[in-house]
Amino acid sequence: MRELNVKEIQEVNGGALAFGAAIGAVAGGVSAYASGGDFGDVVAGAFMGGASGFFGGAGGMLWSAGSRLTGGAIGGSGIFFGALPTLVDAK
Secondary structure (H helix, E strand, O other): OOOOOHHHHHHHOOOHHHHHHHHHHHHHHHHHHHOOOOHHHHHHHHHHHHHHHHHHHHHHHHHHOOOHHHHHHHHHHHHHHHHHHHHHHOO
C-alpha cells in the first residue's frame, strides 16, 4: 500500500470542514438552548460551534498531512472559538 501525497489527501478530506462545522453548529446551538438561552444565544452558540468545528477540522487535516506547526495553530483557533463563549460570559 502506498502513501497518499498532499494533493490526494486534500481531495479525500474535501468535505471534512463542512461536516465538522455542521456538527459544531448543532452541538453549540443545542447546548445554548439546553442551558436556557434565548434565540440570540442559540444562534451565537451555533455560530461559535460551527467555527470551532471548522477550524478544529482544518487543524486536524493539516496536522495529519505533516504540517505540524500550521495544524497546531489552526487547531488552537478551534479551541479558542470553542472556549470564547465561556470567556465572554465570565464575570
